[in-house]
Amino acid sequence: MEIPVFFIVPNDMVAPAAVSMASILENTKSQVKFYILERKTLPISKTNRAKLSDLKQKYENFSIEYIPVDPDDFSDMIPPVSGYITIDTYFRYVIPDVVPDLKKAIYLDVDTIVQGDIAELYNLPLDDCYVGGVNHPKEYWDKFPLFYEIVSNLKLDNPYFYVNGGVMVFDCEKCRQDNIDNLLKEKTRQYKEKIKWADQDIMNWVLQGKIKELPWQFNTLLDALRKYKYPKEEAKIIHYNGPKKPWNCDVFADDLFWKYANKTLFVDELKRMKKVAKRKNSITYYLFNVIPLITIKTEGKRKFYSLFGCLPIMKTTQR
Numbered sequence: 001m002e003i004p005v006f007f008i009v010p011n012d013m014v015a016p017a018a019v020s021m022a023s024i025l026e027n028t029k030s031q032v033k034f035y036i037l038e039r040k041t042l043p044i045s046k047t048n049r050a051k052l053s054d055l056k057q058k059y060e061n062f063s064i065e066y067i068p069v070d071p072d073d074f075s076d077m078i079p080p081v082s083g084y085i086t087i088d089t090y091f092r093y094v095i096p097d098v099v100p101d102l103k104k105a106i107y108l109d110v111d112t113i114v115q116g117d118i119a120e121l122y123n124l125p126l127d128d129c130y131v132g133g134v135n136h137p138k139e140y141w142d143k144f145p146l147f148y149e150i151v152s153n154l155k156l157d158n159p160y161f162y163v164n165g166g167v168m169v170f171d172c173e174k175c176r177q178d179n180i181d182n183l184l185k186e187k188t189r190q191y192k193e194k195i196k197w198a199d200q201d202i203m204n205w206v207l208q209g210k211i212k213e214l215p216w217q218f219n220t221l222l223d224a225l226r227k228y229k230y231p232k233e234e235a236k237i238i239h240y241n242g243p244k245k246p247w248n249c250d251v252f253a254d255d256l257f258w259k260y261a262n263k264t265l266f267v268d269e270l271k272r273m274k275k276v277a278k279r280k281n282s283i284t285y286y287l288f289n290v291i292p293l294i295t296i297k298t299e300g301k302r303k304f305y306s307l308f309g310c311l312p313i314m315k316t317t318q319r
């Protein structure tokens, strides 16, 4: 049995994708086939391809196929609200179609770490559904006003079922039979003014009633671990969702990310990315041009002020 795993990878996201791939391979004995959906207009560089192939030095149980997707096919779909999501997110729609004989396939975001056996996810029954996904933590509905606003805007039959798009399993055969790819594209164009979270909104809304709920362990969001204390050891797939990533700042449970990053040729690049991002988010004012009087660090909506580069004095949160 070969397990098909899809990633959407712009050339500047190859490094995190490699980390997720290494984590999969480290924890399964199954043969894995990676399908990398790349931008036709900006394909993955030769250097990056070579660095990905280097995973062969450590793992034998995989192969990679690159599939170019034309972003122009999605250009009339409105760009999603959150700045860190790009138009490539819509590439998910084509997964059931691009490899015609696939029965079933897994999709993963590049910001995931798989610490369980990927075969377990692949073997979960989807019953008669088009896709399987993990619902958001129940705490989101009470404690996250923006989330509540976005989800209620969709007027779902069950307003408490809205799966996260970072980990999905597709019944490709069934999707092809009912031409789901086209339906999703059509609805995205039709309702583009209404949707906030891109294809995730559309899939939850268009496919409602035909989405199989998968256990939380297969897509454990960062907040579930950090704020709501879901046990980290039980998470089979950790999803560093949101704008803060292990490669742009310190985030909860990023030790796991770096553990697998160390198994790839991308580890130095990732460390560099983080350094650059941290520098960009920090500004220091000097007294007499030599004494670092005050440093302001920005992390999302929060700002941290410190004196002399080390004494924390104040924290502000923008609402």
Ligand SMILES: [Mn+2]
Residues within 6 Å of the ligand: 109, 110, 111, 166, 239, 240, 241, 242
């Ligand atoms: Mn993600």
